[in-house]
Amino acid sequence: xxxxxxxxxxxxxxxxxxxxxxxxxxxxxxxxxxxxxxxxxxxxxxxxxxxxxxxxxxxxxxxxxxxxxxxxxxxxxxxxxxxxxxxxxxxxxxxxxxxxxxxxxxxxxxxxxxxxxxxxxxxxxxxxxxxxxxxxxxxxxxxxxxxxxxxxxxxxxxxxxxxxxxxxxxxxxxxxxxxxxxxxxxxxxxxxxxxxxxxxxxxxxxxxxxxxxxxxxxxxxxxxxxxxxxxxxxxxxxxxxxxxxxxxxxxxxxxxxxxxxxxxxxxxxxxxxxxxxxxxxxxxxxxxxxxxxxxxxxxxxxxxxxxxxxxxxxxxxxxxxxxxxxxxxxxxxxxxxxxxxxxxxxxxxxxxxxxxxxxxxxxxxxxxxxxxxxxxxxxxxxxxxxxxxxxxxxxxxxxxxxxxxxxxxxxxxxxxxxxxxxxxxxxxxxxxxxxxxxxxxxxxxxxxxxxxxxxxxxxxxxxxxxxxxxxxxxxxxxxxxxxxxxxxxxxxxxxxxxxxxxxxxxxxxxxxxxxxxxxxxxxxxxxxxxxxxxxxxxxxxxxxxxxxxxxxxxxxxxxxxxxxxxxxxxxxxxxxxxxxxxxxxxxxxxxxxxxxxxxxxxxxxxxxxxxxxxxxxxxxxxxxxxxxxxxxxxxxxxxxxxxxxxxxxxxxxxxxxxxxxxxxxxxxxxxxxxxxxxxx
Numbered sequence: 001x002x003x004x005x006x007x008x009x010x011x012x013x014x015x016x017x018x019x020x021x022x023x024x025x026x027x028x029x030x031x032x033x034x035x036x037x038x039x040x041x042x043x044x045x046x047x048x049x050x051x052x053x054x055x056x057x058x059x060x061x062x063x064x065x066x067x068x069x070x071x072x073x074x075x076x077x078x079x080x081x082x083x084x085x086x087x088x089x090x091x092x093x094x095x096x097x098x099x100x101x102x103x104x105x106x107x108x109x110x111x112x113x114x115x116x117x118x119x120x121x122x123x124x125x126x127x128x129x130x131x132x133x134x135x136x137x138x139x140x141x142x143x144x145x146x147x148x149x150x151x152x153x154x155x156x157x158x159x160x161x162x163x164x165x166x167x168x169x170x171x172x173x174x175x176x177x178x179x180x181x182x183x184x185x186x187x188x189x190x191x192x193x194x195x196x197x198x199x200x201x202x203x204x205x206x207x208x209x210x211x212x213x214x215x216x217x218x219x220x221x222x223x224x225x226x227x228x229x230x231x232x233x234x235x236x237x238x239x240x241x242x243x244x245x246x247x248x249x250x251x252x253x254x255x256x257x258x259x260x261x262x263x264x265x266x267x268x269x270x271x272x273x274x275x276x277x278x279x280x281x282x283x284x285x286x287x288x289x290x291x292x293x294x295x296x297x298x299x300x301x302x303x304x305x306x307x308x309x310x311x312x313x314x315x316x317x318x319x320x321x322x323x324x325x326x327x328x329x330x331x332x333x334x335x336x337x338x339x340x341x342x343x344x345x346x347x348x349x350x351x352x353x354x355x356x357x358x359x360x361x362x363x364x365x366x367x368x369x370x371x372x373x374x375x376x377x378x379x380x381x382x383x384x385x386x387x388x389x390x391x392x393x394x395x396x397x398x399x400x401x402x403x404x405x406x407x408x409x410x411x412x413x414x415x416x417x418x419x420x421x422x423x424x425x426x427x428x429x430x431x432x433x434x435x436x437x438x439x440x441x442x443x444x445x446x447x448x449x450x451x452x453x454x455x456x457x458x459x460x461x462x463x464x465x466x467x468x469x470x471x472x473x474x475x476x477x478x479x480x481x482x483x484x485x486x487x488x489x490x491x492x493x494x495x496x497x498x499x500x501x502x503x504x505x506x507x508x509x510x511x512x513x514x515x516x517x518x519x520x521x522x523x524x525x526x527x528x529x530x531x532x533x534x535x536x537x538x539x540x541x542x543x544x545x546x547x548x549x550x551x552x553x554x555x556x557x558x559x560x561x562x563x564x565x566x567x568x569x570x571x572x573x574x575x576x577x578x579x580x581x582x583x584x585x586x587x588x589x590x591x592x593x594x595x596x597x598x599x600x601x602x603x604x605x606x607x608x609x610x611x612x613x614x615x616x617x618x619x620x621x622x623x624x625x626x627x628x629x630x631x632x633x634x635x636x637x638x639x640x641x642x643x644x645x646x647x648x649x650x651x652x653x654x655x656x657x658x659x660x661x662x663x664x665x666x667x668x669x670x671x672x673x674x675x676x677x678x679x680x
Contacts, residue, residue: 547564
């Protein structure tokens with residue numbers, strides 16, 4: 001059976017070279033990959049609602065209409081044409097609108113009675129309308145898959161169906177029978193079939209619960225094993241605490257939270273049991289993580305060791321280099337910046353200084369883990385925004401020394417109830433206090449009708465020498481009416497912000513392109529930066545004092561807070577404008593929370609209450625390897641059950657039993673780099 005699962009995706013009927021290439025972009029290379037490529041959503045065509053119900057929900061839904069008009073053609077500018085027909089559900093009329101696709105409109109008039117799936121809105125005359133809906137005569141629950149530009153969800157769906165027919169009932173169970181029975185979980189075979197092609201909603205939920213349980217179980221066991229590996233004996237001897245000396249030399253006073261975390265780190269390094277520190281500093285934007293890291297580095301340096309600081313981008317490593325130089329001014333500490341762009345003699349010269357211990361702190365990107373770089377006596381490794389670096393990269397940097405102490409920084413507040421699960425391989429310190437004088441970002445939520453006023457306010461700030469961000473959830477135009485960076489690039493920037501310098505930033509640009517744009521923005525060459533969420537973690541731009549977020553209802557509170565953190569970093573009064581296109585109860589509650597506080601930890605807890613723990617897993621910034629379905633999780637009980645099972649498995653040493661071998665193999669896959677070092 002394993003051989004069938006590992007067969008190349010091209011062995012499936014209907015999958016040629018071009019289709020395989022597109023599937024490869026989605027991480028699908030084998031039959032096993034595609035059956036574990038789960039739908040990102042479902043279209044429920046069994047829940048037929050009235051036009052008014054779908055409108056009030058603010059979400060996509062299914063309506064049954066009777067067509068009662070001919071196709072009306074409306075010519076727009078630039079050669080565009082709208083095709084419109086009218087339908088009714090017996091209570092309300094609705095305009096059904098298509099752009100440049102006459103055959104779709106005509107097909108409606110031929111069928112007369114049919115199901116439509118989409119988002120219902122109202123026009124300026126308070127009339128119901130639906131743009132480019134999907135059409136069907138059949139009821140059912142249909143999977144929707146993440147797709148690429150050149151492969152549709154439908155094509156992926158057909159490939160999944162073919163794959164499931166090929167493996168049929170031969171999907172091997174991974175969880176032992178005692179776990180399945182104790183926690184009332186369905187079989188893996190049932191789960192895989194019903195996650196892709198469910199008969200009803202109940203079967204989707206059973207499938208999700210089973211698969212999420214397994215994901216979290218594997219994650220937690222894997223993290224516990226990594227933690228045991230990382231927290232091993234170290235030869236780094238931190239004999240004296242120099243924290244008071246460092247604090248005396250600083251020109252400002254630290255908060256109680258900063259002092260507490262410095263003390264926690266110092267106690268780790270002075271630990272008499274000789275174990276290496278492996279600690280995460282989790283703090284809100286502006287909470288002062290960098291100066292805490294500097295204090296810990298000072299202790300390592302004064303005890304005779306070097307420190308390495310790894311950042312995810314060139315521009316962020318440059319920012320750290322400048323910040324560390326300011327903090328250590330007058331303290332006789334040598335700091336070096338190693339970037340991928342540093343070449344030839346200059347690079348060789350810096351590498352020699354690091355090797356000869358003429359450099360105390362080395363700051364850089366992935367260049368720090370290059371084979372050529374040798375440290376004289378590396379005692380502390382600091383990584384910033386740890387979700388951008390996998391376990392493999394963190395370990396490679398740590399291997400530059402003899403089990404050095406490891407400190408990780410994250411600006412992503414996580415609910416305390418989930419922190420220990422997500423960061424199971426680390427001890428956690430929380431900076432839950434902002435330095436005095438830190439200005440709060442004034443936050444407002446507006447309806448689309450007030451967008452022009454927001455744009456006017458935005459332009460006033462730009463005219464007065466400021467800079468600003470506009471965030472969109474998508475890159476390209478879409479049927480689901482969310483705004484994209486293309487919408488701004490093609491029309492809005494020219495029509496509304498003509499005369500201002502602007503640029504588009506998104507994840508499809510190369511690393512060099514993104515770096516160049518952010519550098520120009522931080523230098524003030526760009527006044528308006530229109531971007532996707534790639535800016536949620538980035539460089540400080542003190543002159544940026546306003547951010548507008550389109551379709552704010554589509555983001556979680558933690559992500560909105562992270563985006564808001566791009567402004568308010570300078571002396572200017574700063575603003576965040578949320579444009580929400582939904583009036584649902586949950587959306588209103590979330591937007592009110594955003595407008596009422598700048599406390600990231602409070603907002604994370606609110607998101608947990610409103611949207612469930614899935615928002616934490618679903619947020620890409622956490623980079624949780626192996627978590628595919630938990631982003632759809634609503635009920636925290638699955639996590640609690642999984643935690644309980646983990647404790648039982650580890651305390652009973654059950655992983656050595658034959659029935660637990662499939663789980664053991666999956667744990668090895670999760671921590672693949674450490675496979676040769678970690679005993680399970």
